Amino acid sequence: MFRYLALRIASSLFALLVITIIVFLLSHLSGNPVDALLPDDASQEQVDSFIREWGLDKPLWQQYLTFLVNAVQGDFGTSLKWPGEDAMGFVIDRMPATLQLGGLAILISVVIALPLGVAAAVYKGSPVDNGAQMFALLGQSMPNFWLGIILIWVFSVWLGWLPTSGTGSFAHAILPAIAIAWFQVSALARLTRSAMLEVLDAEYIKLARVKGVSEFQVVWKHALRNAAVVPLTYFGILAASILTGSVVIETVYSWPGMGWVAIEAIRGRDFPVVQAVIVAYAVIYMISNLVVDLLYVIVDPRVRHG
Amino acid sequence: MAQPPLLEVKDLKVEISTKAGSFFPVNGHNFTVNAGETLGIVGESGSGKSMTAMSLVRLLPKHAAHIRSGSVRLNGRELLTLTEPEMRRVRGSEIAMILQDPQTSLNPSFTVGEQISEALRLHSPGPRRTLRERAIDALRKVKVAAPEHRVDAYPSELSGGMRQRVVGAIAISCQPKIIIADEPTTSLDVTVQAQYLRLLRELQEETGTAILFITHDFGIVANLCHRIVVMYLGRIVESGPVDKIFARPAHPYTEALIDAVPKLHGQDGRLRTIPGQPPAPTDQIQGCPFAPRCEYAETRCLSDLPPTVQVDGQGDHSASCWRVVDQ
Amino acid sequence: MVDIPIKPLTQPSLWRRAREFPLIPVAVLLIVFIIPAFFAEYIAPHDPYVPNLRARLQPPVFFGGTWEFALGTDRLGRDILSRILHGAWYVLAVSMIGIAVGVVVGTTLGLVAGYVRGWFDGLVMRLVDISLALPAMLLALALAAALGASFLSVVVVVGFALWAYFARQVRAEVLLLRNSDFVARSLVAGSSHTRILFRHILPNVTNTIVVLATLQVGIAIMLDASLSFLGIGIPRPTPTWGLLVSDGRDFIATDWWISFFPGLAILLTVLSANMLGDWLRDRLDPRQRQI
Numbered sequence: 002m003f004r005y006l007a008l009r010i011a012s013s014l015f016a017l018l019v020i021t022i023i024v025f026l027l028s029h030l031s032g033n034p035v036d037a038l039l040p041d042d043a044s045q046e047q048v049d050s051f052i053r054e055w056g057l058d059k060p061l062w063q064q065y066l067t068f069l070v071n072a073v074q075g076d077f078g079t080s081l082k083w084p085g086e087d088a089m090g091f092v093i094d095r096m097p098a099t100l101q102l103g104g105l106a107i108l109i110s111v112v113i114a115l116p117l118g119v120a121a122a123v124y125k126g127s128p129v130d131n132g133a134q135m136f137a138l139l140g141q142s143m144p145n146f147w148l149g150i151i152l153i154w155v156f157s158v159w160l161g162w163l164p165t166s167g168t169g170s171f172a173h174a175i176l177p178a179i180a181i182a183w184f185q186v187s188a189l190a191r192l193t194r195s196a197m198l199e200v201l202d203a204e205y206i207k208l209a210r211v212k213g214v215s216e217f218q219v220v221w222k223h224a225l226r227n228a229a230v231v232p233l234t235y236f237g238i239l240a241a242s243i244l245t246g247s248v249v250i251e252t253v254y255s256w257p258g259m260g261w262v263a264i265e266a267i268r269g270r271d272f273p274v275v276q277a278v279i280v281a282y283a284v285i286y287m288i289s290n291l292v293v294d295l296l297y298v299i300v301d302p303r304v305r306h307g
Numbered sequence: 308m309a310q311p312p313l314l315e316v317k318d319l320k321v322e323i324s325t326k327a328g329s330f331f332p333v334n335g336h337n338f339t340v341n342a343g344e345t346l347g348i349v350g351e352s353g354s355g356k357s358m359t360a361m362s363l364v365r366l367l368p369k370h371a372a373h374i375r376s377g378s379v380r381l382n383g384r385e386l387l388t389l390t391e392p393e394m395r396r397v398r399g400s401e402i403a404m405i406l407q408d409p410q411t412s413l414n415p416s417f418t419v420g421e422q423i424s425e426a427l428r429l430h431s432p433g434p435r436r437t438l439r440e441r442a443i444d445a446l447r448k449v450k451v452a453a454p455e456h457r458v459d460a461y462p463s464e465l466s467g468g469m470r471q472r473v474v475g476a477i478a479i480s481c482q483p484k485i486i487i488a489d490e491p492t493t494s495l496d497v498t499v500q501a502q503y504l505r506l507l508r509e510l511q512e513e514t515g516t517a518i519l520f521i522t523h524d525f526g527i528v529a530n531l532c533h534r535i536v537v538m539y540l541g542r543i544v545e546s547g548p549v550d551k552i553f554a555r556p557a558h559p560y561t562e563a564l565i566d567a568v569p570k571l572h573g574q575d576g577r578l579r580t581i582p583g584q585p586p587a588p589t590d591q592i593q594g595c596p597f598a599p600r601c602e603y604a605e606t607r608c609l610s611d612l613p614p615t616v617q618v619d620g621q622g623d624h625s626a627s628c629w630r631v632v633d634q
Numbered sequence: 635m636v637d638i639p640i641k642p643l644t645q646p647s648l649w650r651r652a653r654e655f656p657l658i659p660v661a662v663l664l665i666v667f668i669i670p671a672f673f674a675e676y677i678a679p680h681d682p683y684v685p686n687l688r689a690r691l692q693p694p695v696f697f698g699g700t701w702e703f704a705l706g707t708d709r710l711g712r713d714i715l716s717r718i719l720h721g722a723w724y725v726l727a728v729s730m731i732g733i734a735v736g737v738v739v740g741t742t743l744g745l746v747a748g749y750v751r752g753w754f755d756g757l758v759m760r761l762v763d764i765s766l767a768l769p770a771m772l773l774a775l776a777l778a779a780a781l782g783a784s785f786l787s788v789v790v791v792v793g794f795a796l797w798a799y800f801a802r803q804v805r806a807e808v809l810l811l812r813n814s815d816f817v818a819r820s821l822v823a824g825s826s827h828t829r830i831l832f833r834h835i836l837p838n839v840t841n842t843i844v845v846l847a848t849l850q851v852g853i854a855i856m857l858d859a860s861l862s863f864l865g866i867g868i869p870r871p872t873p874t875w876g877l878l879v880s881d882g883r884d885f886i887a888t889d890w891w892i893s894f895f896p897g898l899a900i901l902l903t904v905l906s907a908n909m910l911g912d913w914l915r916d917r918l919d920p921r922q923r924q925i
Contacts, residue, residue, distance in 0.1 A: 210366050214399075226417070
């Protein structure tokens with residue numbers, strides 16, 4: 002078990018390393034890194050000290066090492082668009098907003114998808130099942146930014162129930178969270194359904210019924226406990242989609258999180274912040290995957306003892 | 308036999324509907340199980356044995372199979388008209404079951420103790436601590452070594468034979484009046500199989516439960532059962548005390564099954580098999596279902612279904628064959 | 635043991651039957667996507683770029699508008715329908731070229747990795763893992779920041795979001811094929827490795843590639859639309875669908891049609907492509923049915 006986790010951590014770190022290489026190379030791809038990483042009106046002294054600090058007069062691999070050493074300490078330079086702000090510090094300030102939104106989106110997708118997938122499996126072939134499948138296909142084909150706009154149209158403009166954009170209260174988070182969760186609901190419901198179908202045929206489900214366990218407990222305790230392992234493996238992908246979704250949806254709803262910062266930084270060609278935000282996203286993503294691995298160990302005794 | 312039977316099944320019919328047509332895997336069963344007795348139900352696969360077992364606890368596959376008629380009485384109480392919650396109270400507490408495959412019949416996500424005490428909690432609730440004690444007790448009864456330790460184990464940590472003992476522990480935990488064992492030893496090694504059968508017999512002597520033992524293996528029946536019921540294609544073709552049937556099988560199918568059991572001191576050393584295959588269950592059969600494979604078959608057997616008649620004057624051995632009718 | 639095989643009595647629903655014959659999806663795909671992509675110049679009623687200030691913010695027909703601007707007009711009086719029709723070409727081009735990049739890169743790497751094994755295989759598979767583990771959006775952000783938004787950057791992002799799926803699948807099939815009899819026979823007959831790889835093994839994995847590519851169409855279109863919505867796709871004034879949705883985003887309260895119809899075009903196209911992909915997979919590659 003520890004070997005398994007150690008292996009996962011090692012491969013995550015390796016992936017993270019590759020990301021830093023990509024991010025580092027990109028600042029060179031755009032031409033002179035001095036242009037990319039310093040404001041246009043920088044003085045010659047600023048340029049010189051910058052070249053010295055980041056070792057830009059040295060070979061590429063040494064430059065990368067300097068970049069990596071600084072990056073590990075959280076130093077990605079200072080923002081160009083938001084003068085005086087430390088790039089990573091600025092991104093970290095925005096992190097809670099994104100995590101709140103992502104957390105709510107995960108909650109919504111699980112709360113809707115799990116019962117939907119279970120019901121579709123239990124009532125296989127019924128209108129419930131067909132409806133769920135239709136919903137799943139529709140959900141996977143709908144652009145989330147468009148859905149976000151439509152949700153604003155319906156719930157904010159027409160019905161006036163929820164605010165159109167911005168932050169400030171729980172109500173502000175509902176629409177963006179739904180817009181992010183939508184795609185996940187369909188994928189998660191599909192997975193839950195197929196996992197439940199397999200499990201419901203198992204002998205131990207029969208044995209539970211034979212023991213006199215109620216149908217409700219058979220489905221929600223005996224079957225779901227085993228079927229849940231499959232959707233759980235999807236949670237890694239789920240985390241990725243939700244991070245991706247947050248970039249788009251935060252822009253739609255002007256939600257001041259990391260995604261919003263990322264887009265603003267790209268528009269302002271604020272390279273230090275772009276680098277910081279990409280690495281920050283990658284770290285969140287790796288950590289959520291590790292959490293999934295841990296959950297996997299907890300849920301499935303076969304892994305725990307295997 | 309003044310005492311009324313523990314389990315009394317009368318004219319039980321189960322219908323399965325498929326796209327290919329419908330048929331009766333359980334077609335007018337009549338049999339009884341007395342308290343403390345072991346009844347064997349014997350037949351090839353496809354004869355409707357498991358269907359019979361599942362219909363007794365009313366757990367037939369949803370939508371596909373239905374009980375059409377008949378009566379199942381446990382201690383005089385009709386089970387077929389009970390509501391689902393009432394039936395749930397019967398399952399596990401009065402009728403327990405041991406399923407065929409120990410590899411898959413335990414839930415991999417719960418410990419052995421949790422799975423035993425779940426049945427206990429449902430049927431005779433008590434504090435958590437005593438439930439655990441009782442689960443350990445049940446494990447001790449099925450002779451699992453170090454039960455205090457094993458109670459916290461997950462099924463994946465146990466061997467096949469051990470798992471089947473756990474399934475047995477679940478079955479006896481609520482002191483049921485009858486245990487239905489559906490081919491409990493088929494997937495076990497031969498030595499483990501023998502141990503398990505011995506265990507079942509000991510448990511029965513200790514607790515006095517009745518056992519309905521479903522198998523295709525006449526060898527096991529001879530060792531374990533008091534009486535047997537032989538099934539062929541959804542019908543009971545012969546029933547009676549085990550020694551009578553072994554001594555003088557009345558139905559050609561029973562005879563063939565007994566001959567198919569490998570014997571150490573066989574007459575000619577050859578293993579006999581039954582020629583042919585059972586017909587598809589959806590085939591329409593007019594006469595005796597066994598007639599196409601029967602070496603004694605006459606024209607009458609192909610056209611008319613033989614009635615069930617007594618084989619001798621004692622009233623405990625009956626068969627459904629024209630040859631018996633003629634005697 | 636189940637004594638008797640039991641099949642549940644479920645009638646194939648209308649829904650299932652609709653999925654059997656993907657006639658509707660194919661028709662929708664043609665009408666909304668493919669025909670406009672190639673013939674927008676001939677069928678679009680108006681010029682998609684030239685402002686027409688006298689026709690500003692016309693509502694769609696049935697909502698107070700006229701047939702002249704069937705789906706309404708935007709702030710500058712440009713016809714939404716014409717803009718959607720002209721945008722189809724760019725959506726098609728980006729998704730097709732992007733997928734082509736993914737297919738070529740992924741298939742080549744997968745073929746070679748599966749055939750030569752060894753360290754090269756190890757390296758490719760590590761890269762596949764990393765690529766699959768990374769949200770494509772991150773790479774898109776990085777590329778957009780480095781190169782600036784352009785047709786090329788979008789194609790590169792789409793290609794690199796998809797190549798790993800092809801590489802993984804093709805490699806898995808090559809591993810099975812390289813040990814088969816016909817490969818051994820060709821080697822004995824003196825065929826070169828290149829010939830075996832491209833003349834014998836490649837034709838055997840084309841089904842997989844076709845199915846996978848069809849299933850990726852939806853993903854590619856969605857990625858392209860997201861990028862242009864964020865303003866890091868093909869730059870203005872090109873009327874890509876994501877950009878069109880973004881145009882109307884601030885006016886949803888009053889002029890809903892500006893965003894609504896381009897989004898509907900994306901939805902219909904992706905939905906149809908997904909249904910077609912599902913159908914193809916069931917037909918050509920039943921092994922993958924449950925993926």
